[in-house]
Amino acid sequence: xxxxxxxxxxxxxxxxxxxxxxxxxxxxxxxxxxxxxxxxxxxxxxxxxxxxxxxxxxxxxxxxxxxxxxxxxxxxxxxxxxxxxxxxxxxxxxxxxxxxxxxxxxxxxxxxxxxxxxxxxxxxxxxxxxxxxxxxxxxxxxxxxxxxxxxxxxxxxxxxxxxxxxxxxxxxxxxxxxxxxxxxxxxxxxxxxxxxxxxxxxxxxxxxxxxxxxxxxxxxxxxxxxxxxxxxxxxxxxxxxxxxxxxxxxxxxxxxxxxxxxxxxxxxxxxxxxxxxxxxxxxxxxxxxxxxxxxxxxxxxxxxxxxxxxxxxxxxxxxxxxxxxxxxxxxxxxxxxxxxxxxxxxxxxxxxxxxxxxxxxxxxxxxxxxxxxxxxx
Amino acid sequence: xxxxxxxxxxxxxxxxxxxxxxxxxxxxxxxxxxxxxxxxxxxxxxxxxxxxxxxxxxxxxxxxxxxxxxxxxxxxxxxxxxxxxxxxxxxxxxxxxxxxxxxxxxxxxxxxxxxxxxxxxxxxxxxxxxxxxxxxxxxxxxxxxxxxxxxxxxxxxxxxxxxxxxxxxxxxxxxxxxxxxxxxxxxxxxxxxxxxxxxxxxxxxxxxxxxxxxxxxxxxxxxxxxxxxxxxxxxxxxxxxxxxxxxxxxxxxxxxxxxxxxxxxxxxxxxxxxxxxxxxxxxxxxxxxxxxxxxxxxxxxxxxxxxxxxxxxxxxxxxxxxxxxxxxxxxxxxxxxxxxxxxxxxxxxxxxxxxxxxxxxxxxxxxxxxxxxxxxxxxxxxxxxxxxxxxxxxxxxxxxxxxxxxxxxxxxxxxxxxxxxxxxxxxxxxxxxxxxxxxxxxxxxxxxxxxxxxxxxxxxxxxxxxxxxxxxxxxxxxxxxxxxxxxxxxxxxxxxxxxxxxxxxxxxxxxxxxxxxxxxxxxxxxxxxxxxxxxxxxxxxxxxxxxxxxxxxxxxxxxxxxxxxxxxxxxxxxxxxxxxxxxxxxxxxxxxxx
Numbered sequence: 001x002x003x004x005x006x007x008x009x010x011x012x013x014x015x016x017x018x019x020x021x022x023x024x025x026x027x028x029x030x031x032x033x034x035x036x037x038x039x040x041x042x043x044x045x046x047x048x049x050x051x052x053x054x055x056x057x058x059x060x061x062x063x064x065x066x067x068x069x070x071x072x073x074x075x076x077x078x079x080x081x082x083x084x085x086x087x088x089x090x091x092x093x094x095x096x097x098x099x100x101x102x103x104x105x106x107x108x109x110x111x112x113x114x115x116x117x118x119x120x121x122x123x124x125x126x127x128x129x130x131x132x133x134x135x136x137x138x139x140x141x142x143x144x145x146x147x148x149x150x151x152x153x154x155x156x157x158x159x160x161x162x163x164x165x166x167x168x169x170x171x172x173x174x175x176x177x178x179x180x181x182x183x184x185x186x187x188x189x190x191x192x193x194x195x196x197x198x199x200x201x202x203x204x205x206x207x208x209x210x211x212x213x214x215x216x217x218x219x220x221x222x223x224x225x226x227x228x229x230x231x232x233x234x235x236x237x238x239x240x241x242x243x244x245x246x247x248x249x250x251x252x253x254x255x256x257x258x259x260x261x262x263x264x265x266x267x268x269x270x271x272x273x274x275x276x277x278x279x280x281x282x283x284x285x286x287x288x289x290x291x292x293x294x295x296x297x298x299x300x301x302x303x304x305x306x307x308x309x310x311x312x313x314x315x316x317x318x319x320x321x322x323x324x325x326x327x328x329x330x331x332x333x334x335x336x337x338x339x340x341x342x343x344x345x346x347x348x349x350x351x352x353x354x355x356x357x358x359x360x361x362x363x364x365x366x367x368x369x370x371x372x373x374x375x376x377x
Numbered sequence: 378x379x380x381x382x383x384x385x386x387x388x389x390x391x392x393x394x395x396x397x398x399x400x401x402x403x404x405x406x407x408x409x410x411x412x413x414x415x416x417x418x419x420x421x422x423x424x425x426x427x428x429x430x431x432x433x434x435x436x437x438x439x440x441x442x443x444x445x446x447x448x449x450x451x452x453x454x455x456x457x458x459x460x461x462x463x464x465x466x467x468x469x470x471x472x473x474x475x476x477x478x479x480x481x482x483x484x485x486x487x488x489x490x491x492x493x494x495x496x497x498x499x500x501x502x503x504x505x506x507x508x509x510x511x512x513x514x515x516x517x518x519x520x521x522x523x524x525x526x527x528x529x530x531x532x533x534x535x536x537x538x539x540x541x542x543x544x545x546x547x548x549x550x551x552x553x554x555x556x557x558x559x560x561x562x563x564x565x566x567x568x569x570x571x572x573x574x575x576x577x578x579x580x581x582x583x584x585x586x587x588x589x590x591x592x593x594x595x596x597x598x599x600x601x602x603x604x605x606x607x608x609x610x611x612x613x614x615x616x617x618x619x620x621x622x623x624x625x626x627x628x629x630x631x632x633x634x635x636x637x638x639x640x641x642x643x644x645x646x647x648x649x650x651x652x653x654x655x656x657x658x659x660x661x662x663x664x665x666x667x668x669x670x671x672x673x674x675x676x677x678x679x680x681x682x683x684x685x686x687x688x689x690x691x692x693x694x695x696x697x698x699x700x701x702x703x704x705x706x707x708x709x710x711x712x713x714x715x716x717x718x719x720x721x722x723x724x725x726x727x728x729x730x731x732x733x734x735x736x737x738x739x740x741x742x743x744x745x746x747x748x749x750x751x752x753x754x755x756x757x758x759x760x761x762x763x764x765x766x767x768x769x770x771x772x773x774x775x776x777x778x779x780x781x782x783x784x785x786x787x788x789x790x791x792x793x794x795x796x797x798x799x800x801x802x803x804x805x806x807x808x809x810x811x812x813x814x815x816x817x818x819x820x821x822x823x824x825x826x827x828x829x830x831x832x833x834x835x836x837x838x839x840x841x842x843x844x845x846x847x848x849x850x851x852x853x854x855x856x857x858x859x860x861x862x863x864x865x866x867x868x869x870x871x872x873x874x875x876x877x878x879x880x881x882x883x884x885x886x887x888x889x890x891x892x893x894x895x896x897x898x899x900x901x902x903x904x905x906x907x908x909x910x911x912x913x914x915x916x917x918x919x920x921x922x923x924x925x926x927x928x929x930x931x932x933x934x935x936x937x938x939x940x941x942x943x944x945x946x947x948x949x950x951x952x953x954x955x956x957x958x959x960x961x962x963x964x965x966x967x968x969x970x971x
Contacts, residue, residue, distance in 0.1 A: 024945055024946065027942050027945040027946050028946060030942065031942050031946055031948075034959050037959065037963065039967075072964070073968065074927055074930070074931060074968040077930070077931050077934045077935065077938070078933075078934045080934070080938055081934040081935070081937035081941065082937070084937065084940075084941025084942055085937055085940065085941040085944075086941075087941060087945055088940070088941040088942075088944035088945045091945055092944055092945075114937075115933050115934070115937075116934060116937040
């Protein structure tokens with residue numbers, strides 16, 4: 001693991017003052033253009049699968065240098081004005097005042113901007129992403145807090161956090177949370193870990209997580225259980241990454257057996273997303289492997305009659321991934337798995353193992369898979 | 378030119394008829410007698426536009442105004458005419474038309490107003506409003522027939538001390554005027570200008586010459602496209618040199634018992650059209666309007682011309698040969714027709730095999746036919762065209778501008794052309810109304826105004842070549858919607874004027890112009906020219922609207938952009954204002970065609 005040090009362990013920590021200065025410098029350039037009677041423009045990297053490459057050495061999607069330039073014109077004047085007001089709000093209300101805001105709060109905040117307001121939240125979300133890419137500072141550091149839950153953790157792990165007021169360390173034993181679980185906070189950089197677990201198991205659905213927790217599966221398998229509830233959030237990805245790096249733990253992913261589970265949930269967890277390509281290197285878990293449910297598992301575990309036919313959207317997603325997803329295109333095993341699924345024409349849910357008994361999944365499926373230790377990359 | 382003196386209408390009795398057993402030639406002869414023209418028209422009044430009470434009112438006004446206009450223009454007087462309609466009883470109106478024309482000498486008054494087919498216009502080929510000299514006397518006769526009242530005329534000639542006041546009736550059997558009373562009065566044509574609200578504007582104008590004719594008649598007043606109101610308004614458009622006063626007085630409705638005013642209001646729009654049709658439901662109690670003169674220039678007086686041989690029918694050719702003062706056929710051809718030289722006349726005779734020196738009165742029927750055929754085959758110079766006087770593009774624009782509030786006006790006057798030997802000239806005017814015009818809606822068919830020799834044509838639009846011409850133009854190419862084969866749609870007034878020494882009306886009531894290919898072609902060309910100009914305007918307007926929309930949009934957001942910069946960079950207000958100014962300039966330069 002000599003190469004490990006090459007990867008910066010954490011996103012650059014940018015002070016609020018530095019972030020504010022960055023905003024001032026961007027605005028200053030625009031103002032300078034206007035003074036020179038040039039049409040001002042904003043430049044930011046294109047955030048899509050088309051502008052990433054799968055960096056196999058580092059194990060994640062790395063952004064390419066394609067950039068989009070938004071020059072002021074009749075078509076862009078509204079977005080341009082909204083961007084300026086968003087930058088002003090970010091600097092004056094969040095950074096300068098050391099405050100935080102949710103995406104939805106910012107959307108509502110714009111309602112005081114008159115005709116410049118955002119009509120729908122996706123508009124402001126998209127501009128926030130643009131701003132983040134343009135400044136090259138992730139939005140958490142600008143004071144924007146994610147609203148979605150970061151994920152739940154349970155198992156042989158002690159998280160060392162700090163009291164927000166006194167900054168005294170607080171130790172959280174993730175085996176002593178009763179029937180609940182510990183929620184991953186939106187910022188995880190300051191956390192420390194103590195663990196003797198052998199690996200981390202991330203699961204897609206909360207119900208399966210509940211079953212594993214209820215039957216204390218983490219003791220039996222000696223693993224840390226993490227519930228992702230769909231595509232893992234940035235904080236969740238960052239938490240798993242830090243935990244894996246810190247404790248040198250392998251990570252396994254257990255999702256529904258469908259193109260969404262493979263290409264969206266698992267792919268994003270492992271190598272990052274096109275949307276957040278500019279910050280993927282921190283928010284992904286390159287060491288992660290895929291446990292199941294694979295198309296082959298459907299056959300191996302006699303689950304053909306517990307499947308659902310693939311829907312149009314599933315087929316389209318699978319074909320699209322085969323054609324355009326740099327990660328899938330790199331891994332023959334994944335191509336084979338997707339082709340197999342398309343050929344079978346079915347998808348399967350994690351809960352389908354209940355066909356053989358409610359606890360079949362933790363009594364038979366997981367132990368067999370772990371024993372076999374043949375995972376998809 | 379078919380209708381001539383009274384004698385032609387007498388029946389020739391008995392010829393070729395089997396004698397019935399009980400009726401002898403003698404008994405029949407005792408019943409056979411002359412039918413006067415007056416009697417003939419009495420029985421065929423629809424031919425002259427007196428077929429309904431509503432139409433009769435319009436026709437009477439139309440004939441009187443035509444006469445007044447022609448008289449003024451021939452005398453070189455800028456016309457000022459007052460039309461007054463006064464409702465006497467439910468179904469009876471008094472029509473009074475006063476002009477500032479030259480006046481009429483006393484001896485002529487009875488003949489002009491109470492003798493059919495008397496006039497100065499019938500015997501000549503010259504562009505004028507009236508053509509046959511039956512109009513005003515027919516109106517008087519119609520009044521006499523329906524109310525028993527006489528036609529009253531006041532006329533004052535310049536430099537005379539008194540005006541003549543004469544009451545006449547027509548003897549419908551002899552077509553001769555009967556003077557009921559006659560006296561001298563100190564009368565002068567007096568007219569009152571009114572403002573837009575119908576209130577008197579300044580002192581009444583008194584002229585020292587002019588004529589006033591007053592006829593009582595059975596009539597109905599109905600508003601709408603075929604009303605007196607519309608006719609006079611169109612007169613004002615097409616005669617911008619005319620000042621026209623119009624006053625309408627209606628009787629208070631007698632039996633309004635079951636229709637209270639409030640109930641009427643509640644009935645709403647649906648009732649409005651109904652009331653227009655019935656005319657007596659809820660008409661305005663009074664209307665007073667002055668259409669003011671927009672130009673002080675009289676139209677040129679057109680020259681009189683001889684008939685062109687190519688425009689002459691066989692019967693008329695025979696008649697002309699009979700009436701000529703020349704003693705030879707050749708002489709008659711060259712002196713009584715335009716564009717026929719002695720040389721050409723000789724050629725025609727030779728071609729027809731007719732002795733050029735023969736006496737024209739003795740030309741036999743088959744010889745006339747040969748002559749007629751020869752004329753058709755002979756190439757002749759086109760008739761002189763200075764005999765048709767256009768309204769003129771400037772005058773058309775002036776007329777449209779004063780009566781229609783529009784954003785775009787265009788007028789085209791074509792060069793004179795010829796159909797069947799008759800010189801004519803086509804003019805087209807187009808106005809694109811302002812959006813707030815309540816009458817011209819953008820999803821209604823265009824308003825088509827038809828004119829012949831400056832007279833509005835209100836009836837039978839479907840039978841008229843003007844309608845056909847407008848429908849035949851592809852207006853979509855010029856930016857207007859147009860259902861297939863119909864009038865285009867839009868807030869547009871299209872006026873088409875045909876000026877000619879002889880307008881080919883489809884009937885004697887002069888409602889519609891017959892479709893001649895040459896006429897249709899000229900109209901189409903003029904309409905297309907206006908259409909092209911309209912499309913330039915519409916395109917520019919569309920671009921302007923688009924630019925305005927874009928400018929508004931940009932100006933909505935530029936201040937926000939500046940505000941954002943100001944807040945980030947902590948700029949002074951002055952700098953913020955400068956950013957707004959600079960950005961506006963920058964964006965307008967590239968995004969607006971200014």
